[in-house]
Amino acid sequence: MAYELKKVLDEIVSNSFPELRERKIKIEYAQIENAYFGFNGNKKGYELYVDPKMKNVSKNLVLGGIVHELCHIVNEMNLSRYMSRKDRLLYKKNSHYFQLDEKNTDLQAILRGYGKGILALSKLKKRLGGLTTNEVKKLLKK
Numbered sequence: 851m852a853y854e855l856k857k858v859l860d861e862i863v864s865n866s867f868p869e870l871r872e873r874k875i876k877i878e879y880a881q882i883e884n885a886y887f888g889f890n891g892n893k894k895g896y897e898l899y900v901d902p903k904m905k906n907v908s909k910n911l912v913l914g915g916i917v918h919e920l921c922h923i924v925n926e927m928n929l930s931r932y933m934s935r936k937d938r939l940l941y942k943k944n945s946h947y948f949q950l951d952e953k954n955t956d957l958q959a960i961l962r963g964y965g966k967g968i969l970a971l972s973k974l975k976k977r978l979g980g981l982t983t984n985e986v987k988k989l990l991k992k
């Protein structure tokens with residue numbers, strides 16, 4: 851059983867990302883280096899990648915991963931070309947910047963209403979950055 855990624859993506863965008871409704875976003879199962887979810891592209895169009903290992907995990911985890919990547923995209927869309935180039939460079943070269951950016955992206959996803967997804971994502975053993983499971987739990991406490 852695998853998720854129909856395009857269907858999942860369209861649902862997320864129409865429910866929670868009004869600013870992406872007119873954007874071209876492709877999504878497919880593909881292996882990427884050091885991550886289970888990723889994206890590529892520019893303002894003209896984006897591609898999302900989901901590791902094939904994510905075919906048999908909970909819906910929350912898939913939602914969390916996709917929403918996290920969409921938050922990266924929205925963040926980048928809001929930067930000028932100069933700033934987005936700088937942002938990508940720092941993200942690659944500075945591990946502290948990377949960590950803070952990953953945590954901030956998780957926060958954005960929680961703000962969009964996908965706390966359970968980020969909680970599931972935080973439990974992935976090989977995840978390199980982002981909020982810890984404890985941090986997410988504290989944020990989701992009412």
Ligand SMILES: [Zn+2]
Pocket residue numbers: 918919922952955
């Ligand atoms: Zn990320």
